[in-house]
Amino acid sequence: MAEEVRGSIEVDDRGSVLVARINGGPLGLFGNDVAEALDELVERADHDPKVQAVVFTGTHPNRFVSHAEVRWLQEGGAAVPPVGTRGASALAHTARGVNKAGGFKAALGKSPLWPAVQLERVHQMFLKMNRSGVVFVAALNGSALGLGAEFSWANDLRVMADGDYVIGQPEVLLGIMPGGGGTQRLTRLVGTHRSLVAILEGKPFTSQEALSIGAVDDVVPQDQVLERAISLAEHFGTRPKESRAAIKRSVYFGGSMELSDGLHLERAEFLTTALSKLGQELMLDYMANTEVAGELPLYVPGVYDAVLSTGTTRGAGVPNKTGSEG
């Protein structure tokens, strides 16, 4: 049975960075097992203060994630009578309630609600990635279609293998549409029109196309993808985790709100960081260093570059102070 998958995730703990290898079986599929393992990992990384970043890659030699396990999508659907959008919206709402109440392994069995509940759970996991201070980096060792692409869009950064690989949303060609956030996150990533055309046509982007429109952040030879992704994870991982969380929430959620609402969200997030222990400490340190240097540390020649490398302004601009100029 080509579609039978026992998906799993192998985690390589490197301290501040976790490298997670997604094993979707010989066909590289994203099914319920992968979803459950991912959810557990995201939860752990979010709560563990030692974990700054997670790099995802695929165990398949030429694919990151092929696409969703189609049986997963189809089987549940077969048990449910066709419904209009209004019915589907109600189903989605109910699924959200069930999910909140019971968690993943609620005893729903193969009830008609099951597929909607599982879909809701995947959405909640991707949203958790967006709200978290963890930096998520997709190391696209190969192609990613459908849910594989949607999982990539839910990451914060994407590095993709150069060559004959593609990333995108083919769902329209199967008479369905993206259901794991593709119409929303790709739209916010590359703009309304590019997203619309790509999803309507079902045509994926090559690595180079994805790079040119900003759908991925870097394209490197396949054997350097993981290394490059880890290096980005480490770099962004030096910034304070709580600041990153507040910034991610402000940009991902506030950035999609009406301007005044987004500004209100930003103000709340800002006040939290400004009143935090670390924020207070670093601001006092910056002020003290300004006194000593007689200049704002970020404007002392060479200091900003050094700070970008260490990740905070601690000791910046004052020669011989810990953590400053490299």
Added chain:
Amino acid sequence: MAEEVRGSIEVDDRGSVLVARINGGPLGLFGNDVAEALDELVERADHDPKVQAVVFTGTHPNRFVSHAEVRWLQEGGAAVPPVGTRGASALAHTARGVNKAGGFKAALGKSPLWPAVQLERVHQMFLKMNRSGVVFVAALNGSALGLGAEFSWANDLRVMADGDYVIGQPEVLLGIMPGGGGTQRLTRLVGTHRSLVAILEGKPFTSQEALSIGAVDDVVPQDQVLERAISLAEHFGTRPKESRAAIKRSVYFGGSMELSDGLHLERAEFLTTALSKLGQELMLDYMANTEVAGELPLYVPGVYDAVLSTGTTRGAGVPNKTGSEG
């Protein structure tokens, strides 16, 4: 009387694609007659399952649509005392109610509400285009200003004639502003800042500028515009209409919502397509073909390209099965 227009639309029925020629009189204007004819055509195309796409072009030798019939905008206004934005918002609300209740030819005559009602009706028609599974393609045989540009932005794809033609929003130069969606759809098409600057200045884009910023999808010699637009209409028209409708709604509407709300809309639209007869049929077919090929059809060399050409995965990846590799 240069401004007296008897606008009409000539429809050439080519089966799955309708070619609609907009005749706005010798000056190529978009007035109430054109609005009524357009509304009828959009309604028909949306409901007729045979119609997959509509291509719009202009009968004027060098213009798609010159701009709105200015008398149309001005006359109603003259009957109404100047109002502040709050009053105008109330007027717009009332107009929406009147429009829902009575349809186009409600016996309002030239009441002070008339212009607001007609404006509301044009907005509802453009929104209907955005919600519909029909692919709308603007074949810009020449320039399009004001309401002509706004009508273009309401289409899904735009092909424009190369040469000395322009598309954009000159309204500020007449002491007014775009009122047919220009500030909203151009903003979502080319980004907030580019849209702001263009509309504040009143300066239109040349064909090449429009292409370079993504405001149009292709620029070809004038005598190839229609042919190119029809070819795009046919290509996108091979995708399942219900999937296209769900995708368009998710991207146009969900894509402009706060992220979590947009995701909820997507989930509802996705469930509808996943539970549909065609979705179920194509997913079962894809699974069966995976069994036969021992590989996911979209990853069998050459198959994805063939599927992009036929429009669905039916029979894909299995030699000698109907509809697969071309």
Added chain:
Amino acid sequence: MAEEVRGSIEVDDRGSVLVARINGGPLGLFGNDVAEALDELVERADHDPKVQAVVFTGTHPNRFVSHAEVRWLQEGGAAVPPVGTRGASALAHTARGVNKAGGFKAALGKSPLWPAVQLERVHQMFLKMNRSGVVFVAALNGSALGLGAEFSWANDLRVMADGDYVIGQPEVLLGIMPGGGGTQRLTRLVGTHRSLVAILEGKPFTSQEALSIGAVDDVVPQDQVLERAISLAEHFGTRPKESRAAIKRSVYFGGSMELSDGLHLERAEFLTTALSKLGQELMLDYMANTEVAGELPLYVPGVYDAVLSTGTTRGAGVPNKTGSEG
């Protein structure tokens, strides 16, 4: 004391354009004095019908605004116990109420609410800039970090000095995050992903990078920045102020709403301008000129260019009529 600032703004009144020089002391900081002076100036420019545009520049030889006065952010925070995002949101709400009730100099002294109130005030001032018919142009004579960058994003146009200058959001490096609108306005200016990455990293854009992604509108040699900014201010300043205000509100606010809500806002703003005295006058004039010319004025060769230069269509397309072809 390097951080002690007596900030001020020197205004050079050139009739329709005000040139405002921001003096943030020897270190070029944006503190409470600058905020109060700015608020007063924005209010005045918004209400004075003679003022069409304001150009801001910095008195520091190589900086527009260095960044916020850090003590301003830190001191208030020190008086308040750390709060979670929910508490901070409540604080932000309360601050809004206080601000509405009392204005800037309410007798709050150094109460724990003070920093939230001042932050709220800065936000309201930037929002006032976005709602106003005044064209605000940032003449970036040098670098702008943090609140300096955020103030720049709140302008309508930005001209930046070529050379070794930077603009951006370093806050994450101090354990805080942008709090003056950076996560919202930069996101809407350059797109979600570019904004996210820049703010997460804390890395600013060079002049040339800012230009290439549209974060600034022009880059010229430092000694031509002010001249270029004034020239843009004069050009956009020829358009009718009420039209500009309506357009700015529609694009900045409507453009960030769900599509149908944005369209509703546009309709209300449009009806206000269409029913205004100036709108009616210019539309009647345009119709009369169409009669005389036997052609739509904007389509008479050479006329559109002339209109773009004068700022309205008054007399356009009719030889020897006031205000037409230059």
